[in-house]
Amino acid sequence: MHYLIVGAGLWGSVMANRIASVLNQPVTVIDKRDHIGGNCHSALDDETGIECHRYGSHIFHTSLPQVWEYISRFSEFTSYQHKVFISCKGRVYTMPINLSTINAFYGKNFRPAEAAAFLKEEIARDAVAEPANLEEKAVSLIGRPLYDAFIRGYTHKQWEHDPRELPASIISRLPFRTTYNANYFNDVWQGVPRDGYFSLFQKLLDDPRITVRLNCDYESIRAQLSSDCMVIYTGMPDQLFNYKYGELEWRSLRFEWETLPVQDYQGTTVMNYADVEIPFTRIHEFKHYHPERQEPFALNKTVICREYSRTYARGDEAYYPVNNARNNELYARYAAEADKTPNLILGGRLGAYRYWDMDKAVADALHVFETKICPRENRS
Numbered sequence: 001m002h003y004l005i006v007g008a009g010l011w012g013s014v015m016a017n018r019i020a021s022v023l024n025q026p027v028t029v030i031d032k033r034d035h036i037g038g039n040c041h042s043a044l045d046d047e048t049g050i051e052c053h054r055y056g057s058h059i060f061h062t063s064l065p066q067v068w069e070y071i072s073r074f075s076e077f078t079s080y081q082h083k084v085f086i087s088c089k090g091r092v093y094t095m096p097i098n099l100s101t102i103n104a105f106y107g108k109n110f111r112p113a114e115a116a117a118f119l120k121e122e123i124a125r126d127a128v129a130e131p132a133n134l135e136e137k138a139v140s141l142i143g144r145p146l147y148d149a150f151i152r153g154y155t156h157k158q159w160e161h162d163p164r165e166l167p168a169s170i171i172s173r174l175p176f177r178t179t180y181n182a183n184y185f186n187d188v189w190q191g192v193p194r195d196g197y198f199s200l201f202q203k204l205l206d207d208p209r210i211t212v213r214l215n216c217d218y219e220s221i222r223a224q225l226s227s228d229c230m231v232i233y234t235g236m237p238d239q240l241f242n243y244k245y246g247e248l249e250w251r252s253l254r255f256e257w258e259t260l261p262v263q264d265y266q267g268t269t270v271m272n273y274a275d276v277e278i279p280f281t282r283i284h285e286f287k288h289y290h291p292e293r294q295e296p297f298a299l300n301k302t303v304i305c306r307e308y309s310r311t312y313a314r315g316d317e318a319y320y321p322v323n324n325a326r327n328n329e330l331y332a333r334y335a336a337e338a339d340k341t342p343n344l345i346l347g348g349r350l351g352a353y354r355y356w357d358m359d360k361a362v363a364d365a366l367h368v369f370e371t372k373i374c375p376r377e378n379r380s
């Protein structure tokens, strides 16, 4: 059987690597973009030599030993530990909300137990027994002052809706830490590929049994495929079925790039902007992902990228699913249709209509390979 994988992102590339190296089968991987790596793609900026993540900052982090073992075969990772800062009313704080954020915001010098007791009172002041919207839910988790400062404006920009109009279910947790731990991720393993994501993907796909075709949309070759070709599709399910049950909703992003004549613009990789008057949600400054690359780091130039959130319209890149009841039901219909279609498997974060971090995408690809592809191969 010949395998066609639609999408050279992380999920599709892991699947191609497994089919070629474990099953010894030929695989063709196509992507409509002009590069491999999907949203994880990074490349050196021509002018500055700085490694830039083309679709927003990507930090690999996981607590899944099998994923870390597998991905480490294709790249060494640096010891980069992600920290996020947030600018609010002209001052900068650390995120997620921790003892440093709480003390700086309230002008206090609380110890952990004092901070916990203080926030309990803040929360009780606006307590809502059954939060009916995102704002009420957030206030019930962290209290109104912290919500107003750090969550309200940012959420408004992310969703282009007042948080009072958004369902409470969008947030299940809004953690605050009563320690000074300001690490963004709690995972056991974390870093960025020492030689960049492009090199990692080159190694994943470096197999004589794998053929990669870029600038190739599935629609343009669909009619020519033989009936015994096994299609593993990591694109949008509604598009695959010509929107026959309706359109799934997504959030999209716009990235505004700028090269500045300064050595260091913001002193860190990611600065969030909480205030609603500032139209973007965050600024990425990519040289900070690789302080070990001395030449581009010391250069008197830097590359930054402002990230804006927007509603998806056909033709945009779909970044985040909008997992409300309407869309989840619609997705279930497309997934059932895919299950009924011979020689078709939906995969990847688009195909699953889920937000997945990279480690979950790898774990899922490995799982689908073991549970769906290997049994078919054994039968044939």
Ligand SMILES: Cc1cc2nc3c(=O)[nH]c(=O)nc-3n(C[C@H](O)[C@H](O)[C@H](O)COP(=O)(O)OP(=O)(O)OC[C@H]3O[C@@H](n4cnc5c(N)ncnc54)[C@H](O)[C@@H]3O)c2cc1C
Binding pocket: 006, 007, 008, 009, 010, 011, 012, 013, 030, 031, 032, 033, 037, 038, 039, 040, 055, 056, 057, 058, 059, 060, 061, 216, 217, 218, 219, 234, 235, 236, 253, 319, 320, 347, 348, 349, 350, 356, 357, 358, 359, 361
């Ligand atoms: C802004 C942002 C930041 C993120 N940051 C992190 C992070 O820091 N850490 C982390 O772990 N995860 C992060 N993620 C998640 C990470 O990007 C995903 O886990 C990962 O990209 C999933 O890989 P994928 O292969 O499923 O999807 P994708 O990377 O989207 O790959 C799908 C590919 O399919 C191609 N395709 C789709 N339709 C067609 C078609 N019809 N024909 C041909 N090709 C097609 C697309 O062009 C694309 O290249 C982030 C995501 C976003 C949106």
